Amino acid sequence: MTDLSAQTGAFAGSGQSLLTPSARMKRRNAAEARFRLYGVVAILIALATLAIMLFTILRDGVSAFAQARLTFPMELSAEVLDPKGNRLRDEMSKVTTIGYAKVLSAALVAELDRRGIAEEGVSEKQIGELISKDAAGQLRAEVLADPAMIGTTINAEILAAGRIDGYLKGRVTLDSAELDSNITPGQLRLAEQLRQAGMLTTGWNWGFFTNPDASDQRPEAAGLGVALLGSAYMMVLVLVMCVPVGVAASIWLEEFAPKNRWTDAIEVNISNLAAVPSIVFGILGLAIFINFAGLPQSSSLVGALVISLMTLPTIIIATRAAIRAVPPSIRDAALGIGASKMQTVFHHVLPLAMPGILTGTILGLASALGETAPLLLIGMVAFVDNYPAPPPEGFLDPATALPVQVYSWASRADPAFIERSNGAIIVLLVFLVIMNVAAILLRRRFERRW
Amino acid sequence: MSVLMILAAIAVLAIAAFFLARQRALAPLGGNPRLLHSLPGYYGWYGALSVLIPTLGALALWLVVQPMVIESRIAADLPAALVADDTARALTMADVRRVAGGLDTAVARGVLAEAEAMALRTETTDVRALLAGVGVALGATVSPEVLEAAQDYRGLTHWGVAGRSVLVLVLAVAGLFWGVSRAHKDFRARNAVEKVVQGLLIAASSIAVLTTVGIVWSMVSETFDFFTKYPIRDFFFSLTWSPNFRGGSDLGMLPLLWGTLYITVVSLLVSVPVGLFSAIYLAEYASKPVRNWVKPLIEVIAGIPTVVFGIFALITVGPALRDWFAEPLGLGNSGSSVMTAGIVIGILNIPFISSLSDDIINAVPQSLRDGSLGLGATRSETVRQVILPAALPGVVGAILMAASRAIGETMIVVMGAGAAAKLSLNPFEAMTTMTVKIVGQLTGDTDFAAPETLVAFALGMTLFVITLALNIFALWIVRKYREQYE
Numbered sequence: 001m002t003d004l005s006a007q008t009g010a011f012a013g014s015g016q017s018l019l020t021p022s023a024r025m026k027r028r029n030a031a032e033a034r035f036r037l038y039g040v041v042a043i044l045i046a047l048a049t050l051a052i053m054l055f056t057i058l059r060d061g062v063s064a065f066a067q068a069r070l071t072f073p074m075e076l077s078a079e080v081l082d083p084k085g086n087r088l089r090d091e092m093s094k095v096t097t098i099g100y101a102k103v104l105s106a107a108l109v110a111e112l113d114r115r116g117i118a119e120e121g122v123s124e125k126q127i128g129e130l131i132s133k134d135a136a137g138q139l140r141a142e143v144l145a146d147p148a149m150i151g152t153t154i155n156a157e158i159l160a161a162g163r164i165d166g167y168l169k170g171r172v173t174l175d176s177a178e179l180d181s182n183i184t185p186g187q188l189r190l191a192e193q194l195r196q197a198g199m200l201t202t203g204w205n206w207g208f209f210t211n212p213d214a215s216d217q218r219p220e221a222a223g224l225g226v227a228l229l230g231s232a233y234m235m236v237l238v239l240v241m242c243v244p245v246g247v248a249a250s251i252w253l254e255e256f257a258p259k260n261r262w263t264d265a266i267e268v269n270i271s272n273l274a275a276v277p278s279i280v281f282g283i284l285g286l287a288i289f290i291n292f293a294g295l296p297q298s299s300s301l302v303g304a305l306v307i308s309l310m311t312l313p314t315i316i317i318a319t320r321a322a323i324r325a326v327p328p329s330i331r332d333a334a335l336g337i338g339a340s341k342m343q344t345v346f347h348h349v350l351p352l353a354m355p356g357i358l359t360g361t362i363l364g365l366a367s368a369l370g371e372t373a374p375l376l377l378i379g380m381v382a383f384v385d386n387y388p389a390p391p392p393e394g395f396l397d398p399a400t401a402l403p404v405q406v407y408s409w410a411s412r413a414d415p416a417f418i419e420r421s422n423g424a425i426i427v428l429l430v431f432l433v434i435m436n437v438a439a440i441l442l443r444r445r446f447e448r449r450w
Numbered sequence: 451m452s453v454l455m456i457l458a459a460i461a462v463l464a465i466a467a468f469f470l471a472r473q474r475a476l477a478p479l480g481g482n483p484r485l486l487h488s489l490p491g492y493y494g495w496y497g498a499l500s501v502l503i504p505t506l507g508a509l510a511l512w513l514v515v516q517p518m519v520i521e522s523r524i525a526a527d528l529p530a531a532l533v534a535d536d537t538a539r540a541l542t543m544a545d546v547r548r549v550a551g552g553l554d555t556a557v558a559r560g561v562l563a564e565a566e567a568m569a570l571r572t573e574t575t576d577v578r579a580l581l582a583g584v585g586v587a588l589g590a591t592v593s594p595e596v597l598e599a600a601q602d603y604r605g606l607t608h609w610g611v612a613g614r615s616v617l618v619l620v621l622a623v624a625g626l627f628w629g630v631s632r633a634h635k636d637f638r639a640r641n642a643v644e645k646v647v648q649g650l651l652i653a654a655s656s657i658a659v660l661t662t663v664g665i666v667w668s669m670v671s672e673t674f675d676f677f678t679k680y681p682i683r684d685f686f687f688s689l690t691w692s693p694n695f696r697g698g699s700d701l702g703m704l705p706l707l708w709g710t711l712y713i714t715v716v717s718l719l720v721s722v723p724v725g726l727f728s729a730i731y732l733a734e735y736a737s738k739p740v741r742n743w744v745k746p747l748i749e750v751i752a753g754i755p756t757v758v759f760g761i762f763a764l765i766t767v768g769p770a771l772r773d774w775f776a777e778p779l780g781l782g783n784s785g786s787s788v789m790t791a792g793i794v795i796g797i798l799n800i801p802f803i804s805s806l807s808d809d810i811i812n813a814v815p816q817s818l819r820d821g822s823l824g825l826g827a828t829r830s831e832t833v834r835q836v837i838l839p840a841a842l843p844g845v846v847g848a849i850l851m852a853a854s855r856a857i858g859e860t861m862i863v864v865m866g867a868g869a870a871a872k873l874s875l876n877p878f879e880a881m882t883t884m885t886v887k888i889v890g891q892l893t894g895d896t897d898f899a900a901p902e903t904l905v906a907f908a909l910g911m912t913l914f915v916i917t918l919a920l921n922i923f924a925l926w927i928v929r930k931y932r933e934q935y936e
Contacts, residue, residue, distance in 0.1 A: 028831070029828070032829060032830045032831075034830075035830035035833070035834075036731070036735055036829075038731075039728065039731025039732075039735055042725075042731065043728045046724055046725075046728055046748050046801075047744070047747060047748070049751075050750060052766070053758070053762050053766070053797075056762065056765065057758070057762075060765065245654045246654075248654035249651070249655035249657065252652055252655045256651065257655070266655050269659050271925075272662070272921060272922075273658060276665065276858075276917065276918070277855075277857070277858020277859070277860070277914075277917055278858070278860065279910070279913070280665060280858070280910055280913065280914050282888075283665075283668065283888065284661075284668050286892060287669070287907070288664050288668050309661045312658060313658065316658070341644075342644040342648070367753070367755075369755075370754070370755025370756070370758075371755070372755065372860075372861050373756070373861055373885070376889050376893055379893075392454075403757045406758070407757050407760065407861065410761050411865075421761060422761065428758070429758070432755070
């Protein structure tokens with residue numbers, strides 16, 4: 001097959017030099033180069049899709065961390081907000097958000113008059129629409145918390161409406177406003193004037209991390225508060241429920257289990273459970289934890305139970321590998337100086353396997369954090385705008401989770417929610433990166449070659 | 451006593467038992483632990499465990515049994531019309547619990563005295579308004595029977611709570627005495643404690659089996675329920691899927707199965723070539739630094755949650771396919787399609803196939819490569835004619851597992867495949883899958899008596915069986931055809 005023939009004489013027929021490849025050799029080398037190219041192309045495709053995916057998420061999502069706000073002085077007049085003048089919370093709370101909305105829009109209109117900013121064809125009502133529908137509720141909560149604010153003039157930073165926010169971020173344009181029932185081009189031109197006057201600015205959006213979800217009409221107020229809290233509750237519960245059970249199961253299977261049918265059944269089960277589609281775990285959660293055991297829907301406890309069952313095989317597989325990596329000489333030495341089997345395992349094998357177990361646990365939790373499908377079935381996709389109570393009661397309160405929030409925002413009609421959804425993905429990915437880096441560092445720091 | 455209080459009391463007693471038992475074992479020996487059978491700590495643990503095990507067991511049992519007993523007694527006293535069937539019974543009991551809870555709140559707020567709450571009558575008081583005053587909203591006015599039942603319920607619950615506390619505390623003290631009294635130098639405390647620990651370890655490893663049992667049981671019972679309400683033949687062989695919550699639905703799973711398999715095939719067409727070729731390149735061609743960088747980067751794809759892929763399908767891939775392929779080719783104008791979902795699931799499965807194949811290719815012994823190269827084969831010939839045949843069972847296994855993952859994938863198809871159940875060959879048309887319909891039928895308000903809801907369990911069961919069969923088949927192929935080297 002090679003071109004050694006010239007020297008040996010046995011294949012002298014070809015009479016070719018080694019250095020000039022034959023036609024057949026050229027063909028084979030070309031096939032080789034093609035094959036190699038396929039490999040490079042495959043890798044490039046994989047890496048390019050990863051890059052495109054991350055790029056689109058960053059492109060669409062980074063702007064969720066900024067938020068447009070209107071700044072204008074506003075007199076919190078006592079006649080409107082506290083008609084009886086007693087500064088009593090109960091009396092003041094009779095003024096609804098509608099009352100506050102009027103105060104807000106009147107103040108904005110007054111400020112525009114004072115500055116002489118006007119736009120033809122924009123009515124006072126439309127000026128009021130530049131302010132987020134959620135701003136009145138926020139202002140009301142602030143005033144009720146601190147009645148001393150009444151009667152003063154505050155220089156308020158007020159959430160701008162979602163379309164205005166979109167205009168500053170380039171999502172809403174004069175052209176798109178023509179077709180949009182929620183905004184007019186006139187309002188956008190007015191917003192442009194406000195921006196030049198320094199009244200309309202974009203700043204860091206803390207509300208994105210702290211606010212609860214908001215209704216379809218007010219994307220600018222929607223935040224991840226409840227989702228972050230729900231995910232945190234679930235992760236704590238998964239850690240508490242899943243890790244001890246997973247480690248205990250691995251210890252038994254790896255160190256104590258006799259070889260019999262029961263053990264075989266467990267082994268087969270664990271490897272099969274790891275391959276069961278996640279949605280099936282959702283069905284299990286719905287049927288057993290909600291319908292049979294009567295636990296409350298949408299609660300982080302049920303979510304954590306379902307996710308724990310899903311994560312258990314991952315943790316067991318990682319822990320068993322870590323325990324198996326501890327060399328038998330350690331066990332023999334401990335047994336040799338009189339430790340019992342149980343003492344050997346708990347005093348020697350387990351501490352040595354700990355870094356491996358921790359790494360596996362972190363990676364298991366990272367995949368649990370991104371799990372969505374089973375949570376949809378147990379009702380965590382519901383609209384929740386109340387924070388769950390502090391634990392332990394809060395574990396039973398309705399909550400939502402970070403990946404589920406990504407999904408529910410993505411299925412809303414308003415494009416502003418797509419931005420939020422991508423922003424939520426960025427938050428989720430940041431958490432995942434932190435967890436994975438922690439796992440890698442742990443492995444680097446404690447990895448031991450026996 | 452609340453459950454938390456009881457738990458605190460148990461913890462205190464257990465700690466006390468630990469120190470008392472340890473002390474009692476050591477005391478007669480003048481504090482010399484060498485004369486003991488076990489280390490002193492084990493006597494302490496034995497004491498603590500003899501408090502913890504019976505009390506926690508009894509508490510758990512009580513918490514499960516008490517509501518069942520009380521509900522069955524209450525239900526027996528209610529008029530037959532209110533508990534005619536399961537649904538009515540569940541509704542009535544929910545009312546009773548809600549009123550009882552409202553009365554509890556009212557007593558706790560000081561609106562009612564305890565005796566007043568028990569003497570309340572619907573003829574004299576507007577219970578609904580009263581409870582609304584303490585923040586408990588009721589759907590309808592309270593009937594006299596329900597109020598009476600709620601009062602009974604409260605009475606029984608009070609007795610139950612008292613009984614629970616007494617039982618648990620008695621058990622705790624008895625356990626303490628028992629555990630401490632056994633602490634003697636000849637008592638084999640370590641063996642006893644290790645037995646308990648081993649029992650816990652076994653229990654923990656049985657949870658995996660229990661989960662499987664739970665999955666199968668939850669789906670089998672509801673699936674049977676479904677087949678009593680909907681003919682089994684129509685489910686498996688009917689060609690239309692049109693659920694209608696007013697009744698008269700067609701619930702044939704074939705269109706869903708078609709969509710699922712179509713998407714799976716598309717996904718394999720993406721993931722198998724890309725995954726396999728990148729594995730071959732990384733294993734056979736790549737230099738060490740390239741491998742060290744590229745392999746983790748490809749595996750990053752596996753760490754990204756599927757909902758992110760779903761968004762990618764919804765926002766980027768779907769519109770791009772529609773604008774560049776479907777509309778110019780006149781094949782449709784839908785962003786969500788078989789192609790969209792298939793391609794994105796394929797991307798998701800690239801790292802799965804590539805890392806499994808990489809392991810398998812690396813497991814082929816170097817001597818086979820050396821032999822082939824030594825005979826003058828080029829590297830690609832070696833790969834195609836020596837390594838791949840040797841690695842084939844493993845690669846086929848990996849492909850089957852990737853297919854099983856694609857069949858069970860949910861978020862990507864929910865966001866990228868569409869919701870219309872169709873039997874069509876056009877890959878740019880929106881179709882739907884079993885997982886999409888499971889999510890669709892089970893989210894939101896569901897009525898667990900309607901076949902339209904229960905069909906989700908039958909779909910789940912089918913899905914479970916298909917994926918399980920594929921996985922077992924994959925493992926079987928790997929085992930049966932694996933070459934044993936050395």
